[in-house]
Amino acid sequence: MKEIAxxxxxxxxxxxxxIEVEKKTRDFARLSGRELQMAIAEKPIPVVLGPGGDAFAIDHHHVAAALWAAGIRKAPVVLVADLSSLDESQFWLTLENRSWTWPYDAQGRRIAFGAMPRHVxxxxxxxxRSLAGLVREAGGCEKTTVPxxxxxxxxxxRATMAAPPAIEADFDAALQRGVDIARSKLAIGMPGFLGDKPSV
Incomplete structure (x- = not known):
């Protein structure tokens, strides 16, 4: 398996x-030696090659950021597509058409592709976004393959509740509200919607 800086x-x-990055960072920091190598190998980062041959992560951004925060400077990657022959505009439009990019800022506002951060x-x-991950872990919805x-x-x-706190220790009330919303009629049609069904 290929590695990349x-x-x-x-x-x-x-x-x-x-919060998700911090949790994963703690998980990596607790490991060493072979256990750490195995944990890193379990989550190869899917990439596509873009203009100039740059490698673009199309998933596992939290994993890459957590590895960096844990002091690990290389990660395994798996090549999904080589789009290096496309120009910048065609490249980003192709990513969007394949649901491989999310060009929105932390307030949910659309941004230009050129404004995307340079590093993971x-x-x-x-x-x-932290709340979404924690709600799934709490059984509010189930993981799917929907990009x-x-x-x-x-x-x-974002559309149905006040902003959750940025600190995990203060998250209990927001998490409960998020689970309630995820299990309500407001979430019908969402990927992984469970409604009143028990989570597996």
């Missing part, structure tokens, strides 16, 4: 959930 990985989203560890913190599903949940929470 994390500071060479280009992001395809502008924001992430800092420079993404803005979106507390709603960018966590951002869709983050936008639902």
């Amino acid at each position: 994390i500071d060479r990985l280009r992001p395809t989203q502008a924001s992430h959930g800092r 560890y420079e993404l803005e913190d979106d507390p709603y 960018l599903e966590e951002f869709r949940w983050a936008d639902l929470f």
